[in-house]
Amino acid sequence: MAAGLLLAGVGGLLVWQGSGRTLTPGMSVQDTPISVQLDGPLPLDLASSAALTVGGDRTDLTITALNAGSPYALRGRAHHRARNPVQADVTRQGRAITAALRLNVQPLRERGVVISGPEGVQHRLEVGVSRDLPVTLSTSTASGDQNLSLTPLRLRALTVRSDSGDQTLTLPAREAGAVSAVSRSGAVTLTAPRGSLTDALRVNTGSGDQRLDLGSLTTQTLGVGTDSGRVRLTLPVLTGRGTVTTGSGDIRISATARTRGNLDVRSQSGHVTLILPPTLTARVRYPDRDTQTFPEGRPPSPTPALDVFVDAGSSTVTTTDPDRAPDPPSSSSRALTRR
Secondary structure, three states: OOOOEOOOOOOOOOOOOOOOOOOOOOOOEEEEEEEEEOEOOOOOOEOOEEEEEEEEOOEEEEEEEOOOOOOEEEEEEEEEEOOOOOEEEEEEEOOEEEEEEEEOOOOOOOOOOOOOOOOOOOEEEEEEEOOOOEEEEEEEEOOOOEEEEOOOOEEEEEEEEEOOOOEEEEOOOOEEOOEEEEEOOOOEEEEOOOOOEEEEEEEEEOOOOEEEEOOOOEEEEEEEEEOOOOEEEEOOEEEEEEEEEEOOOOEEEEOOOOOEEEEEEEEOOOOEEEEOOOOOOEEEEOOOOOOEEEOOOOOOOOOOOEEEEEEEOEOEEEEOOHHHOOOOOOOOOOOOEEO
16 A cells, blocks of 8 residues: 555667677666556555656656556656666655656767667656646656647646657646646647636747647636747637737637637737638737728627737738638738738
């Protein structure tokens, strides 16, 4: 019944042929199981919450949900060379579990040589998390990719960070706490399934592109920003206010029939395309020209479902027909196109 961490691995076999050379130690590849049980050291001592931190430098991360009724708070495996062991620290305070897992990859700087290899090994951490616990989850990588499929999970908060690795996230299909995804140059793909509800969602990249399918999400605040990456966003229901900001990256925003809220869009030199459903009442305001109201040809609504402020010079396209939304111009032309 004791809560603890199980780490075990079976190394592979390196075959050395030749003479007069030194074998680099620890090059065998192994899978190390990882598990933390829900049950504690005392009777009726099941965990009631968990805080999980998972990271690595050149390591791919995969986070999923364990099957319903699993006896584990978390369970998974590390795929790695023997010279790069997984680091684990698990503690329990009352019925709260705190677990930190990290898998770093040492550079090959030794003079040793392995004949016919070593072949490259992509180090991986694959972790399943209990869907029965409220979880605070943080992940980070340098160049590794991250794939988080969190649909059944109960998230108190989610923080995802990477340097150059890509991030692919599916949010819980239920209420969750604040969500933050930050990447310096990797791409971010984020999907909100039906039923998604968050306090706040923030996505920031340096040069990485963003593809954010948030049409099924309801959130109080939305913050999307990039220096030079492109943003392709399907709007959620905003109970508060949202912002989308780029330096030179192009922005393509699509609203749906359920879209509600207030949105600020700002770009220094990127091209902005705003696509509205034909029946959605909307107001699009600019700092330097007349306000547009939609649907076109109808009296403007005093309380539009979507109120947008766009500050992007003249490089703005607003349309009610997705098929007629042009691609961003390849030149520096900044002509305004209206349907």
